[in-house]
Amino acid sequence: MITIFTQAELLPELQQIIHSEDRLHELVSVVDFLEQKPGSSAYHMMVRKKNGITQLVDWDNVLPPYLLPEEIELSAESLLGLVFSKLGNYEKAYAYLRDNQVLLNDIDIINCLQNGIPVDPQRLTSDFNPFEEYRFCHNSAILHHYAATESSFDVDKTRYFYREALNSATNGEHYAFTARQYAIFLTDLGDLLQAEHLLQDAIKTALSDDALPELKAVLCGVWMKKLVAPYDLALLDTLKNTLWEVLQHYQKQGRKVEEALLLVDAAQVANYSESFAEALGYIGRAVDILRAEEMPELLAQAQYRRGILLYTWAKKDNPQFFRGALESFQEALKVFSREETPDVFADIHQYLGVIYAEIPDEVKKKSIWAGVSSASFKLALEHYTKETQPYEYAMVCNNYANALSKYPEAIHSDNLEKALFYYNEALGVRTAEEWPLERAVTLLNFVETSWHLNLEGNTSNHDLFEQMLAKAQEAKQLTNDPTILAEAAEQLERLEQLRVALETEA
Numbered sequence: 001m002i003t004i005f006t007q008a009e010l011l012p013e014l015q016q017i018i019h020s021e022d023r024l025h026e027l028v029s030v031v032d033f034l035e036q037k038p039g040s041s042a043y044h045m046m047v048r049k050k051n052g053i054t055q056l057v058d059w060d061n062v063l064p065p066y067l068l069p070e071e072i073e074l075s076a077e078s079l080l081g082l083v084f085s086k087l088g089n090y091e092k093a094y095a096y097l098r099d100n101q102v103l104l105n106d107i108d109i110i111n112c113l114q115n116g117i118p119v120d121p122q123r124l125t126s127d128f129n130p131f132e133e134y135r136f137c138h139n140s141a142i143l144h145h146y147a148a149t150e151s152s153f154d155v156d157k158t159r160y161f162y163r164e165a166l167n168s169a170t171n172g173e174h175y176a177f178t179a180r181q182y183a184i185f186l187t188d189l190g191d192l193l194q195a196e197h198l199l200q201d202a203i204k205t206a207l208s209d210d211a212l213p214e215l216k217a218v219l220c221g222v223w224m225k226k227l228v229a230p231y232d233l234a235l236l237d238t239l240k241n242t243l244w245e246v247l248q249h250y251q252k253q254g255r256k257v258e259e260a261l262l263l264v265d266a267a268q269v270a271n272y273s274e275s276f277a278e279a280l281g282y283i284g285r286a287v288d289i290l291r292a293e294e295m296p297e298l299l300a301q302a303q304y305r306r307g308i309l310l311y312t313w314a315k316k317d318n319p320q321f322f323r324g325a326l327e328s329f330q331e332a333l334k335v336f337s338r339e340e341t342p343d344v345f346a347d348i349h350q351y352l353g354v355i356y357a358e359i360p361d362e363v364k365k366k367s368i369w370a371g372v373s374s375a376s377f378k379l380a381l382e383h384y385t386k387e388t389q390p391y392e393y394a395m396v397c398n399n400y401a402n403a404l405s406k407y408p409e410a411i412h413s414d415n416l417e418k419a420l421f422y423y424n425e426a427l428g429v430r431t432a433e434e435w436p437l438e439r440a441v442t443l444l445n446f447v448e449t450s451w452h453l454n455l456e457g458n459t460s461n462h463d464l465f466e467q468m469l470a471k472a473q474e475a476k477q478l479t480n481d482p483t484i485l486a487e488a489a490e491q492l493e494r495l496e497q498l499r500v501a502l503e504t505e506a
Contacts, residue, residue, distance in 0.1 A: 001027060001028070001029065001043065002027060002028040002029070002043050002044075002045070002083055002086050002087065003028075003029050003030075003031060003036075003038075003039075003043065003044050003045075004018075004028065004029070004030045004031070004044075004045050004046075004047055004079075004083075005031055005032075005033035005036070005038045005044060005045070005046050005047070006030060006031075006032065006033060006046070006047040006048065007032070007033070007047075007048055007049065008032050008034070009049075010047060010048075010049065011030060011032060014030045014047060014079070015030050017076045017079055017080065018030060018083075020076065020080075021080065024083070027087060028083055033046065038056055039056070039060070039210070039253075040056055040057055040058065040059035040060060040208055040210035040211070041056065041058060041059070041060040041062055042055065042056075042058035042060070042062050042063035042086065043060075043062055043063075043086055044056050045082065047074060047079070049074075051071045052071045052072050052073045052074040053071070053072040053073075053074055053078060053079060053082065054070065054071055054072070055067075055068045057173055057174070057177050057208070057211070059177075059208070059210040059211055059214045060210075060253075060255070061214070063086070063110065063114070064110055064113035064114060064142070064146070065142055065177070065180075065181050066106070066109060066110050066113060066139055066142055067135045067138055067139055068082075068103075068106055069102070069103070069106070069132070069135070070131040070132075070135070072103060077096045077097065077099065077100065078096075078097070078100060078103060080092075080096045081093045081094075081096035081097035081100070081103065081104075081107065082103075082107075084096065085107045085110065085111070088114075090107070090108075090111050093107055094107070094108070102125075105123060109123065109139075109143070109147075112147060113142070113143075113146060113147055117147070118147055118148060118149045118152070119143050119147035120143075121140050121143045121144060124136055124139055124140055124143070130168070130170050131170050133168050134165060134168040134169050134170055134174060137161050137162075137164040137165035137168055138161075138165040138174075138177075138178050138181075140161040140165075141158055141161035141162040141164075141165055141178070141181070141182070141185075142181065144157050144158040144161060145158050145162075145181070145185050155189070158185060159185075162178065162181070162182040162185065163182075165178045165182075166178055166179060166182070171207065172205030172207050173205075173207040173208060173211060175202060175205050176202040176203075176205055176207075176211050176215060177211070179198050179199065179201070179202035179215070180199075180202065180214060180215055180218055182195075182198060183195040183198050183199045183202075183218050183219075183222065184218060184221075186198065187218070187221060187222050187225060190225075192222050192225055192226050195218075195222045196219065196222050196223075196226075199215050199216075199218055199219045199222065200219070202215050203215050203216070203219075213245065213246045213249035213250075216242050216245065216246050217246045217258075217262070219242065220239060220242050220243050220246065220262075220265065221265075223235060223238070223239045223242075224239070224265060224268070224269075227239075227272060231272050231273075236269060236272055236273055239269050240266070240269050240270070240273070243262060243265060243266045243269065244266070246262060247259060247262050247263070247266065250262060256289050256292075256293050257289075257290070257293055257295060257298065259289060260285075260286040260289040260290045260293070260295075260298065260302065261286070261298070263282045263283065263285050263286035263289070264282070264283060264286045264301070264302050264305050266282045267279040267280070267282035267283035267286070267305065267306075267309060268305065268309075270282060271309055271312065276313050279309055280306075280309065280310075283302065283305060283306045283309055284306075286302045287299065287302045287303060287306060290302055296335055297335055299335075300331070300332045300334065300335030300336055301332075303328045303329070303331040303332040304328070304329070304332040304336065304344065304348065306324075306325075306328040307325045307326075307328035307329040307332060307348070307351065308325075308351070309325075310322075310324045310325035310328060311325040311351055311354070311355065314355075314358075315354075319358065319359070319360050320360070322355050322358060322359040322360070323359065325351070325355055326352070326355050326356075326359065329348050329351055329352055329355075332344075332348060333345070333348055336348060338379075338383075342383050343383070345379075345383070346379065346380045346382075346383035346384055346392075346396075347380070347392075349376040349377070349379040349380040350376070350377065350380040350384075350395070350396045350399055352372075352373070352376040353373045353374070353376040353377035353380065353396075353399060353400060353403055354373075354399055354402070354403060355373075356369045356370070356372045356373030356376060356403075357369065357370065357373040357402075357403035357406050357407065358403075358406065363408070366407075366408045367407075367408050370403075370407040370408060373403050373407070374400075374403075374404075374407075377396060377399070377400040377403065380396045381393070381396055381397070381400070384396050386425075386428070386429060390429045391429070391435070393425075393429060394425070394426040394428075394429035394430050394435075394438070394442075395426075395438075397422040397423070397425040397426040397429075398422070398423065398426040398430075398438075398441070398442050398445065400422050401418075401419040401420070401421075401422035401423045401426070401445065401446075401449070402419075402445060404416070404418050404419035404422065405419045405448075405449040405452065416449060416452055416453055419449050420446060420449060420450065423442055423445055423446040423449070424446070426442045427439065427442055427443065427446070430442055432474075432478055436478040436479055437478070437479050437481060437484070439475075439478060440474075440475040440478040440479050440481070440484045440488075441484070443471040443472070443474055443475040443478075444471070444472065444475050444484070444487050444488060444491060446467075446468070446471055447468045447471050447472050447475075447491050447495075448491070450464055450467075450468050451494075465495070465498065465499070468491075468495060469492075469495050469499075472488050472491040472492050472495060473488075473492065475487075475488045475491075476488040476489070476492070
């Protein structure tokens, strides 16, 4: 619904303009701004005799963050052109704005931004009054950020225009609006510290009540990216409280989709804090909201995150959660296809490979699960290759090897030999220099699996014994992690006992 806020004396004129288009009044309301407070949304416009048509700062993020002129001369054509553009009917909008080339150009750029069409920044102009100078710099940054082609994207130019927009902002509200977009850009680049400082500065300048929670929402995104194990408990607590503050704002405004997305983040924070029931409650609410709002792509994303949450807790000696994780991942796969989202498709299948291998079930069904598990890992490895995505390739190889070591024995089975092969594949990528902890884990996995090959009583396995010994010794040298060190020491003690047994046989 589009809402036009105006003075009482302009109500009849504006209502007449809206009623000139058949049934348009069903989608557009005209109200007295003294009787109803305007919201911070691009779907709201202010019309006054002195200033003409003005656009409120769009803190609700309903349209691309492109700024229109500060004051647009009031006419039936301009008003209807703007209204139809906000309704997404650009054919009608262009028809009404054909004699207003400046506004027509702006509306066409917004249309391009909405539809992912590249835009040449040379289309922007300015008469360089204070607001137009700011608008020119802000919109230039937006076009370089969101409307550049892969070949024309220029990080330095984008930074430059964002900084110039901040320097020329005519008030704190516009400074904060640009800062929000610049912080998103910096976060995408991984410049988290600068993004954090920029947002904290902008929070001090924002003039409206709607600006503050939007800035804090982006700040939460920055903090989420800063979280690495072992997690900073103070940061987790700050993040949790800030998410809750923004969540209450979205609930008050009835912004269901934003609420659901924030609940997904809250679930992840609760999971980091090992508050499983709380995390599951948040993600469950998010799934329910997105299902009710009929947002299949976002629902699939929430199901994916729910699957990871349940998988994580299943791996912490709670195997009863594997089935819930399996159901969530299968729901997510209805949207995340191999063709459209190959990374997510492959990632889900490597999770499924582990689940199928470890899910509790009757013994007679385990061989069926093993076959499905192997198929999932192979699907993941079709996408993650050593050449294109080595880290992910090594992760899948390590997990596949772990699964192979758990598959039930079968006639002519060579699962253990396959497991050792995939461990070595992972070790070929997980070098001591780049990923020492991951390498140590895989080394010890190799050693543990090797014990199942019945080394005692088989003198041909002396070479394998030497490999096990070398790998256990290397793992001990790679990290100070107490769990790794303890496991390496245990393996070395067992190997010493085996050495004695092998020497006795010889």
